[in-house]
Structure formats: C-alpha cells, structure tokens
Amino acid sequence: MPELPEVETTRRGIAPFVEGRVVTRVMLRRRNLRWPIPRAIDERLPGQRIETVERRAKYLLLHTQAGSALMHLGMSGSLRVTGPDAPWRKHDHYALVLDSGQELRFNDPRRFGCLLWEQAGEVHPLLRHLGPEPLGDDFNGDVLWVASRGHRATVKSFVMDQSVVVGVGNIYASEALFMARVHPKRAAGRVSRKRYAQIAAAIRGVLSYSIARGGTTIRDFVAPDGEQGHFEQELQVYGRAGEACKVCGTPIRAAVIARRTSYWCPHCQH
DNA sequence: CTCTTAACCTGGACGC
DNA sequence: TGCGTCCAGGTTAAGA
Numbered sequence: 001m002p003e004l005p006e007v008e009t010t011r012r013g014i015a016p017f018v019e020g021r022v023v024t025r026v027m028l029r030r031r032n033l034r035w036p037i038p039r040a041i042d043e044r045l046p047g048q049r050i051e052t053v054e055r056r057a058k059y060l061l062l063h064t065q066a067g068s069a070l071m072h073l074g075m076s077g078s079l080r081v082t083g084p085d086a087p088w089r090k091h092d093h094y095a096l097v098l099d100s101g102q103e104l105r106f107n108d109p110r111r112f113g114c115l116l117w118e119q120a121g122e123v124h125p126l127l128r129h130l131g132p133e134p135l136g137d138d139f140n141g142d143v144l145w146v147a148s149r150g151h152r153a154t155v156k157s158f159v160m161d162q163s164v165v166v167g168v169g170n171i172y173a174s175e176a177l178f179m180a181r182v183h184p185k186r187a188a189g190r191v192s193r194k195r196y197a198q199i200a201a202a203i204r205g206v207l208s209y210s211i212a213r214g215g216t217t218i219r220d221f222v223a224p225d226g227e228q229g230h231f232e233q234e235l236q237v238y239g240r241a242g243e244a245c246k247v248c249g250t251p252i253r254a255a256v257i258a259r260r261t262s263y264w265c266p267h268c269q270h
Numbered sequence: 271c272t273c274t275t276a277a278c279c280t281g282g283a284c285g286c
Numbered sequence: 287t288g289c290g291t292c293c294a295g296g297t298t299a300a301g302a
Contacts, residue, residue, distance in 0.1 A: 003295060034278065034297085058296075075296055076280075091280085110279045112296060153273060162297075169295060259275075261293085275301075283293085
C-alpha cells in the first residue's frame with residue numbers, strides 16, 4: 001500500500017493528534033513485526049513528549065528528547081488515531097497511548113512494517129544509506145545521471161533504489177517513466193542527462209500531485225482520517241495492462257522487471 | 271561493487 | 287462452499 005505519498009498523507013493525518021502529546025503507555029500485542037520490537041520502545045518511550053512527526057523516505061519518526069520511534073508501514077500497514085475504548089481490530093499490533101486519552105494504533109496484516117528505536121543523537125542504520133528526498137532541494141536530474149553511470153540494471157529498478165532517491169515505489173516508478181517517455185527496461189547507464197532531468201521532474205511532479213490528492217488507494221489504503229486516496233483514478237499506466245494508452249491509444253504493456261510488475265506504453269516510451 | 275534472488279507474511283481474486 | 291494458485295503498494299540479506 002504505502003508509497004511516499006501515502007506515508008506523507010499518514011504523517012499529516014496523525015501529526016495534529018500526536019505532536020505535543022506525552023506517551024503514557026506502550027501496548028504491544030506481539031514483540032515481532034518485520035524485526036523484533038526493541039526493549040527501548042517499552043522502556044524509554046513512556047513518559048516522553050512527542051515533539052514532532054517527521055517523514056524520512058517511507059519511514060515515520062516520532063521525535064522525543066530521549067530518541068525517536070521509527071516506524072515503517074511495509075506493504076500493508078496503516079496508522080490511525082482512536083479513542084481510548086476503541087476495540088482492537090484483527091492485525092492491530094501495537095498502540096501508543098497518549099496523555100490526551102487517544103491512542104495511535106498500528107494495523108498491518110502482512111507484518112512487513114516495523115517499530116524500532118533511534119537513540120537521540122544517532123542515525124538509525126536503516127536510515128544511513130538513503131538517497132535524497134525527491135521533493136527536496138538536493139534532488140534533480142543530474143543526481144540521477146551521475147549515480148547511474150556504469151549501471152547496467154534497468155532504469156525502472158534504478159529509480160526504485162532507495163539509495164539513489166527515496167520514496168519511488170512500484171506504482172510511481174511506472175507512472176514517472178511514462179510521463180518522461182522513457183522505457184522501463186532501458187539500462188540506467190544508457191539514459192541521457194537530458195532524459196534524467198525529465199525523469200526527475202516527472203518523479204517530483206507525480207509524487208507531489210499524489211500527495212495533494214491524498215495518496216493512491218489501490219486496495220485498502222485509508223488515511224488516518226478515514227478518507228481514501230483519490231489518485232488511483234488518475235494513474236496513466238499502472239494496473240492498466242491491455243487498456244489504451246491515454247495519450248496514443250496503444251495497448252499498455254505489462255511485464256515483470258526485477259521481480260516487480262511494470263507497465264508502460266510501447267509507443268510513447270523508448 | 272553491482273545485480274539478482276529469496277525471504278518475510280496475510281488476504282483477496284480467480285479458476286475449478 | 288471449498289480448495290489451490292497467483293498476486294499485491296516494501297525492503298533487507300544472502301548469493302552470484
């Protein structure tokens with residue numbers, strides 16, 4: 001479910017209920033998600049005031065003086081703010097109880113998400129090798145072009161590499177390459193500097209537009225306020241195999257590239 | 271290093 | 287209805 005726009009939509013949804021609140025209690029219904037939930041979550045988070053909620057790549061960080069709760073939604077995770085007596089749903093794995101009486105609940109059927117602890121003053125190992133934020137000032141076509149020299153893997157998997165640029169998942173990779181008119185199977189090192197400028201602009205454009213539309217709801221993404229995303233209906237190629245290209249009418253092709261299904265227009269993209 | 275592959279999980283859609 | 291198969295928005299770790 002969550003790519004960068006969905007994570008950012010989640011951040012914006014929970015921030016008003018979480019920032020400035022003290023975590024009074026941590027309730028864990030299991031100690032393992034993708035990785036074990038460290039003891040520090042139980043031992044250090046209670047009593048701490050959440051100063052800010054930050055998104056870095058597809059991670060969310062609840063910053064406190066002692067350190068930060070580091071969360072990832074994986075493939076199927078979601079966060080919601082509930083009242084104190086809300087019943088636990090299937091696949092609710094933890095709750096952070098706040099001094100407002102409300103709770104931040106995490107639900108994740110596939111359990112690819114995580115809840116980890118980042119000690120104050122340190123950078124968690126998972127965050128150490130991330131590329132630039134696609135909506136930040138230090139991301140542009142030249143960043144992609146420089147990083148891609150000598151790479152023989154496809155440009156599709158290249159733009160999805162989180163050490164190159166963060167936040168471009170399977171949906172938006174297909175969408176951005178369509179907008180830039182670049183064929184997803186082209187070798188990353190054989191894409192020109194000029195075309196990387198177009199790819200970078202397309203990544204920036206599709207992500208910021210999707211955030212403005214509340215994220216993409218493919219199956220079950222629901223923002224913390226219960227609203228569904230509205231970008232799905234505007235997808236140009238993702239999930240449209242065999243349907244007409246919205247630009248030229250040619251049937252959209254689909255194939256598995258680096259183990260992920262990819263979509264492109266064989267006429268528009270080269 | 272670069273690149274590919276397997277692995278972590280559950281549930282929904284589909285075919286029989 | 288039920289059962290088997292395939293597929294899904296992510297990312298790491300191991301292997302080549």
